[in-house]
Amino acid sequence: MRTSVPSSGTTAARGALLVAFLLAAATACGAAGSPPARGPQPGELPHYAVAEGFSLPSSSTWRSAHRRGKLTVGVKEDQPGMGEKNPATGEYTGFDVEIAKMMAASLGFDPDEQITYKAIASANRETALQNGQIDYYVGTYTINEGRKKLVGFAGPYYIAGQRLLVRQDEKHLKGPQDMAGRKICSAVGSTPLQRIESDYPRAVAVAYDSYAICVDNLLNDQVDAVTTDDTILLGYAAKDPAHLKVVGRAFSEEPYGIGVPRQDRALARALDKALTARERNGDWKRAYEATLGLSGRPAPKPPRIDPSLTR
Amino acid sequence: MDVLTENFSLYGEGFWGTVKLTVYSSLLALGVGVVMAGFRVAPVRALRVVGTTWVTVLRNTPLTLLFFAMLLGLPRFGVALPFELFAVLALGCYTSSFICEAVRSGINTVPVGQGEAARSLGMTFGQTLGTVVLPQAFRSVIAPIGSTLIALAKNSAIAGSFSVVELLSTYKTLSENGYSVVWSFVWIALGYLILTLAISALFHVLERRWGVPR
Numbered sequence: 001m002r003t004s005v006p007s008s009g010t011t012a013a014r015g016a017l018l019v020a021f022l023l024a025a026a027t028a029c030g031a032a033g034s035p036p037a038r039g040p041q042p043g044e045l046p047h048y049a050v051a052e053g054f055s056l057p058s059s060s061t062w063r064s065a066h067r068r069g070k071l072t073v074g075v076k077e078d079q080p081g082m083g084e085k086n087p088a089t090g091e092y093t094g095f096d097v098e099i100a101k102m103m104a105a106s107l108g109f110d111p112d113e114q115i116t117y118k119a120i121a122s123a124n125r126e127t128a129l130q131n132g133q134i135d136y137y138v139g140t141y142t143i144n145e146g147r148k149k150l151v152g153f154a155g156p157y158y159i160a161g162q163r164l165l166v167r168q169d170e171k172h173l174k175g176p177q178d179m180a181g182r183k184i185c186s187a188v189g190s191t192p193l194q195r196i197e198s199d200y201p202r203a204v205a206v207a208y209d210s211y212a213i214c215v216d217n218l219l220n221d222q223v224d225a226v227t228t229d230d231t232i233l234l235g236y237a238a239k240d241p242a243h244l245k246v247v248g249r250a251f252s253e254e255p256y257g258i259g260v261p262r263q264d265r266a267l268a269r270a271l272d273k274a275l276t277a278r279e280r281n282g283d284w285k286r287a288y289e290a291t292l293g294l295s296g297r298p299a300p301k302p303p304r305i306d307p308s309l310t311r
Numbered sequence: 312m313d314v315l316t317e318n319f320s321l322y323g324e325g326f327w328g329t330v331k332l333t334v335y336s337s338l339l340a341l342g343v344g345v346v347m348a349g350f351r352v353a354p355v356r357a358l359r360v361v362g363t364t365w366v367t368v369l370r371n372t373p374l375t376l377l378f379f380a381m382l383l384g385l386p387r388f389g390v391a392l393p394f395e396l397f398a399v400l401a402l403g404c405y406t407s408s409f410i411c412e413a414v415r416s417g418i419n420t421v422p423v424g425q426g427e428a429a430r431s432l433g434m435t436f437g438q439t440l441g442t443v444v445l446p447q448a449f450r451s452v453i454a455p456i457g458s459t460l461i462a463l464a465k466n467s468a469i470a471g472s473f474s475v476v477e478l479l480s481t482y483k484t485l486s487e488n489g490y491s492v493v494w495s496f497v498w499i500a501l502g503y504l505i506l507t508l509a510i511s512a513l514f515h516v517l518e519r520r521w522g523v524p525r
Binding site for chain 2: 123126145147150188208213
C-alpha cells in the first residue's frame with residue numbers, strides 16, 4: 001500500500017487539460033444562450049436646457065455638489081430601457097438616466113459634463129443615500145411606506161406595474177391568473193417576488209440575483225415567465241422581440257420616485273418643481289419616446305406629482 | 312431588535328435553510344472526500360488519476376463559477392434537478408476536494424510500517440485502508456476537517472443567489488421592505504455564529520475524544 005503519492009507531471013497536465021475543456025464548454029454554452037444584442041439602439045437623445053444661474057442654498061446636497069462642480073447620481077446598470085450601462089463605452093442609457101439628466105440640467109449642472117454616474121444595486125439604495133455616496137437616485141425606485149422612513153422622495157415621475165414576460169411561443173400563460181404550477185422568476189427579495197409568494201402561492205417562485213439570469217433561464221425553458229415592473233420587462237422584450245413578449249394586465253402599481261437624502265426636503269421640492277416644468281415643456285415625453293417608447297408602447301400621461309412626499 | 316422580532320419566521324426559514332445546506336453538503340463532502348483520498352493513494356493508476364483530477368478541478372474553481380456551471384449549465388444538457396439539490400452538489404463536491412486533501416495528509420502521518428504489517432497479514436487494499444490506515448489518519452486531521460466544514464457553512468451563502476432559501480439572502484427581502492441593513496446583518500451574523508460555533512464545539516469534543524496526543 002502506498003502511503004504517499006509522488007507528484008506526477010502527467011496527472012497534473014491531465015488535470016489542467018480537463019480544466020481547459022470544462023472552461024471551454026462553459027463559455028460555449030454561455031454564448032449559445034445569451035440574448036442577442038439587437039433591438040432599439042439609443043440614437044437621438046433629447047438635449048436639455050441647463051438652468052443658468054440656478055442656486056439652492058437651502059439644500060446641503062446641492063451646496064456640496066456645487067462646490068465639487070459635479071453631481072453624483074445613482075442609477076441602475078442592468079435594466080434595458082430604464083438604466084443600462086454599455087459595457088463597451090461605459091455610457092448609461094434609458095428613461096431613468098434621461099430623468100437624471102434633465103434633473104441635473106434643472107439644478108444648473110451640464111448633463112453631459114457634470115454628472116458622475118454610480119451603479120447602485122437595489123439593496124444598497126437607502127445606504128448610499130444615507131451615507132451621502134450619491135446626491136440623488138433615479139432607478140426604478142418605487143415609493144413605499146417602508147422606504148419613506150429611510151429616504152426622501154421627489155415625484156412620482158412614472159407609474160409602472162408588475163406584469164409577466166414570457167416566450168413568444170407561450171400559449172397558456174396570459175396573465176397572473178394562469179400562474180398556478182408554473183415557474184415564475186424574479187430577483188431575490190424583491191417586491192415582485194414577495195407578491196408572487198404571498199398572493200399567488202400556487203405559482204412556483206424562482207429567485208436569482210439579477211433579471212438578466214431570469215431572462216436567460218426563460219430563453220432556455222428553465223422558467224415559464226419573468227415577473228417584475230413592466231418597464232424592465234418591456235426593455236428586455238424590445239431587445240429580443242423575436243423570442244420574448246410582455247403579457248397580461250398589470251397586477252400592481254409602482255410609482256417611481258427620485259430618491260434623495262431624507263432630511264433634504266429642499267432638494268426634493270426643487271426636483272418636484274423641475275419635473276413639473278419638464279413634463280410641461282415636453283422634455284419628459286421626448287425622453288420617454290427616445291427610450292421606453294422604442295418598445296412600441298406610446299407615452300402615457302405623466303403622473304401627478306405627490307406634494308405630500310416633501311411636506 | 313424590531314427587525315428580528317417582526318421577521319422571526321423569515322430569519323427562521325433562512326437559518327433552517329443554511330443549516331440544511333450545511334449538514335447535507337458536509338455529509339456529501341465527507342463521503343466523497345474520503346473516497347477520493349482513498350483513490351489518491353490507491354495502487355491502481357486510473358484511480359489515482361481520477362482522485363487527482365477531482366481535487367485539481369474542484370479545488371481550483373471559484374465556488375460561484377461552480378454554481379453557475381451547475382445551475383445554468385447542466386439544465387442545458389437536460390439535467391434538471393431541484394435548486395437545493397444543485398446547491399448541495401456544488402457545495403459538497405467543492406468542499407470534498409479540501410476534505411480529500413486533509414484526509415490524505417492524515418494518511419501520510421500513518422507510518423508506512425502500519426500498512427506493510429496489515430498487508431503481511433494478508434489484508435486487501437480496502438481492508439488495510441479501512442481498518443488500519445484511515446482510523447489512524449482521521450485522528451490526526453480532526454481540526455483541519457472542522458475548519459473546512461466551518462468554511463462550508465459560510466460558503467453556503469452563495470446558494471442564496473441561486474433560488475435557494477438561506478440565511479444571508481434574507482437581508483435582501485428585509486432591505487426591500489425598508490428595514491435598516493445594518494441591523495438585518497447583525498442578526499444574520501449571529502445566525503452564522505450559532506452555526507459555526509456549534510461546529511467548532513462538535514469538533515472540539517471529537518478532538519478531545521479521538522485526537523492523537525503528541
